[in-house]
Amino acid sequence: MAGEPGSSAEVPPSQEPAAKEHNGQSLQPQQSTPIQVDSLVDSDGIDHSDGDSSYGGEYDSDEMTTSSLTSAITNYVYENGRRYHSYRQGAYWGPNDDKAQDNLDIFHHIFTLTLGGRLYLAPIQEDVHRVLDLGTGTGIWAVDFADAHPSAAVVATDLSPIQPSDVPPNLEFQIDDFTLEWTFRKESLDFIHARSIYGCASDYPALYKEALAHLRPGGWYEQAEISVIPRAEDGSLEGTSMEKWGPLAIEAGQKFGKSFGIAEDMSGLMEEAGFINVQRHAFKWPIGPWPKNPKLKQIGAYNRVGWEDGVDGWAMFLFTKFLGWKPEEVQLLTAGIRKELRSKSIHSYQYM
Structure with missing residues (x-):
């Protein structure tokens, strides 16, 4: 499943006791310019020559209560042929x-393609000091950011210890749940980044307030999300499995x-949490290489691969646990979606 597709927000300037100037950036559908269809699509649409362009210091160990890599964390859970995290199962x-x-790495590539090779849109300083990446996944964003900002101390957290061990010296991975109370010092961070954390928090307002409290005055919070609702301006999704996907995903999340x-x-x-200067940016992600525009065709080609490889994993836990589906029913739906992803008559997209 791959938000307002992306938002950045700033912290207010210090005023009364601890009022802050915190900024927010959000990546949101504000425009709906139709995408032109390429009627001559005859390949996977991927440009195979294209290259892809997750706090140390003052944070003392007694301030951190995050878990170390123990057997409990790496004793993964297996269900329906897939492996899941064990920490906070x-x-x-x-x-x-x-x-x-x-x-996850395919979608990192799509995000960077969308942003023209950039890792973020927030107007942070090149010499940014303390950075936190929430829900880092494979850590690919944090690694790229730490490489690009060697003077920054970067911490990246996730529930799963799936990040590489060979990382820049200014990057630290921690196994932690960002929906719990944070153990970092208040007003200590310059930039907080989050991407694809949909379905990760039961209380997003509380998460934003926590982020606000830990940003320094003038700091930035940026979140990039992908809408789970496929759309088609020409009506080509009507009656399809893909049309069912969005409402089912929303219901499962509820x-x-x-x-x-x-x-x-x-x-x-x-x-509402108190961020100021909230900036919204929206991008259309085609699902498939059907657009005429070369960049959108490339994004659509990778997005189709992301859907084809990811849709089973996106659905299996949620639909069997919370919608009461049998694994075979999930597989039937996802097989239908994969078939539709290859249809030249469907011109679907989603917002990022």
């Missing part, structure tokens, strides 16, 4: 096996207690 809906990790509609809601929630 069931808190996250997606698998963490090799297939899921490859899928029963799970963690929203998959955060892409559409996050900017307003950031403002």
Whole structure:
């Protein structure tokens, strides 16, 4: 499943006791310019020559209560042929096996393609000092950011210890749940980044308030999300399995207690939490290489691969646990979606 597709927010300037100038950036559907269809699609649409362009210091160990890599954390859970995290088992809906990790890295590539090779949109300083990446996954964003900002102390957290061991010296991975109370010092961070954390928090307003409290005055919070609702301006999704996908994902999230509609809601929630200068940016991601525009064709080609490889993992835990489906029913739906992904008559997209 791959938000307002992306939002950045700033912290208010210091005024009364601890009032802050915190900024927020959100990546949100504001425009709906139709995408032109390429009627001559005859390949996978991927440009195979294209290259892809997750705190140390003052944080004392007694301030951190995050878990170390123990056997309990690496004793993974296996269900329906997929592997899931064991630390705070069931808190996250997606698998963490090799297939899921490859899928996360595909979407990292799509994000960077979308942003023209950039890792973020927030106007942070090049010499930014303290950075936190929430829900880092494979850690690929944090590694790239730490490489690009060697003077920054970067911490990246996740429930699964699936990150590489060979990383830049200014990057630290921690196994932690960002929905619990944070153990970092208040007003100590310059930039907080989050991406694809839909369905990860039961209380996003509380998460934004926690982020706000830990940013320094003038700091930035940026969140990039993908809407789980496929769309088609020409009506080509009508009656398809893909058309069913969005409502089912939203319903599963509601029963799970963690929203998959955060892409559409996050900017307003950031403002309610106290962020100022909330900026919204929206991009259309085609699902398939059907657009005429070369960049959109490339994004669509990778997005189709992401869907084909990812849709089983996105659905299996949620639909069997919270919608009461049998694994075979999930597989029937996802097989239909994969078939539709290859249809030249369907011109679907989603917002990022």
